[in-house]
Amino acid sequence: MTSTGEEHRAAGDGPWWWARWRSAVLDGSLALVSALECAAEGIPFARDAGVPVAVGVVFGLLAGSVLLIRRRWPIAVVLVAIAITPAQMGFLMGIVGLYTLASCELPRRIIAALAGMSLFGTMIVTFVRVRQDMARGDLTLGDWFVPFAAVTTSLGLTAPPLLLGLYVGARRRLMESLRERADSLERELQLLAERAEERAEWARNEERTRIAREMHDVVAHRVSLMVVHAAALQAVARKDPEKAVKNAALVGDMGRQALTELREMLGVLRSGEERPPVPAPRQASASGAPGSPVASPVSAVPLAAVGAAAAAAASRAAEGEGPSLAELEELVGQSAAAGMVVNLSVEGEARSYAAEVEQTAFRVVQEALTNVHKHAAGAKTHVRLAHRVSEIAMQVENEPPPEPASASAAGLPSGGNGLLGMRERVTALGGVFVSGPTDAGGFRVSAVIPAVS
DSSP states (O other): OOHHHHHHHHTOOSSTTOSSHHHHHHHHHHHHHHHHHHHHHHHHHHHHHTSOHHHHHHHHHHHHHGGGGTTTOHHHHHHHHHHTGGGTOOHHHHHHHHHHHHHSSOOHHHHHHHHHHHHHHHHHHHHHHHHHHHHHTSOOOOTTHHHHHHHHHHHHHHHHHHHHHHHHHHHHHHHHHHHHHHHHHHHHHHHHHHHHHHHHHHHHHHHHHHHHHHHHHHHHHHHHHHHHHHHHHHHHTTTOHHHHHHHHHHHHHHHHHHHHHHHHHHHHHHTTOOOOOOOOOEEEOTTSSEEEEOOOOOOOOOHHHHHHHHHHHHHHHHTTOSOOGGGHHHHHHHHHHTTOOEEEEEESOOOOOOHHHHHHHHHHHHHHHHHHHHHSTTOOEEEEEEEOSSEEEEEEEEOOOSSGGGGGTTOOOOOSOHHHHHHHHHHHTTOEEEEEEOTTSOEEEEEEEEOOO
């Protein structure tokens, strides 16, 4: 809320119907002056009416004190002022009453009716008094002066307070409208800021999830194959040196491929903001001598860098960089070289798809084969790919492993994020992902993705 709105609401601490003590003091002062005026004007009224002077003074005091309620009942104040106009008293009360009436939020017809009554009442009384004065000889002007004096006096006592009250009332309503609009705008801005913060937090979480998924897909498969080949290398190192050399070469090739893909991904993350290298702090050894450099903690990636990374990754995907279905045979061949019995079958006429569709299909098959290496080493695996009219379907199904202990023979850890990442990738493209055990004791991973050329 704006400071103006706060002051406006905090100002309502006055007594009774007054919003502020200052207003109460002002009305009290005006009522006191009006009562004294009417009391003084009640003396000649009492003499003309033939009543005791004390009665005229008390009547004037009571009539003038009505001005105290001008904010609560302005219509009553104006009616009293009109009623005592023939007694030639209550001029201040009439002026202030008309001003208050015009500035209040009352229907215009009521204001016009009461202002007209006050105008004609003042005009008639003035006309009669001036004519009487001329008849007594107090005034020696012509007959034209009687209506002129009546009209000018009535207009002078009615028009200025009425116009001023209308102006003040319109300005007050305008200020209240602007205040309410400012408060509304401030609330809307605060709501927009909260929503922007929520969207930023959602974008950060989505980008962290995407980066984690990409890192998992890039590293998990090749590292799993490296572990399988390393285990085989350890088993045949002495028995079959030639096969050991072949497995060692495969481990090196896969390690280099994993590092290459990892560097590409880290390059995308760093492309949003170039930072100068920070020298690593040195850690003292146990003897007190300087030791080797210790890597400093990695600072959190700011939102701008995350956005740049997402944009760069999207542009790379749009340009067709990254894995595609053309590399599927090579992927299956790598698993076969690691000792898996795997066969690939393709149905339908092969064609090109959008880059994100091909990458997602490739990653689903890759992660499914990785899970076979982790949890069902040695199990026969079937990879099926179907090109349909409006979609592409893939299925990776493995049979039960030949030996129950072989599932953990390589000691491959599992983070439990593989199936979740596959599901997120497929559903993000509007596809369907299903995974679960088969009746024969194996495991099946199936996905259908809409074909976007």
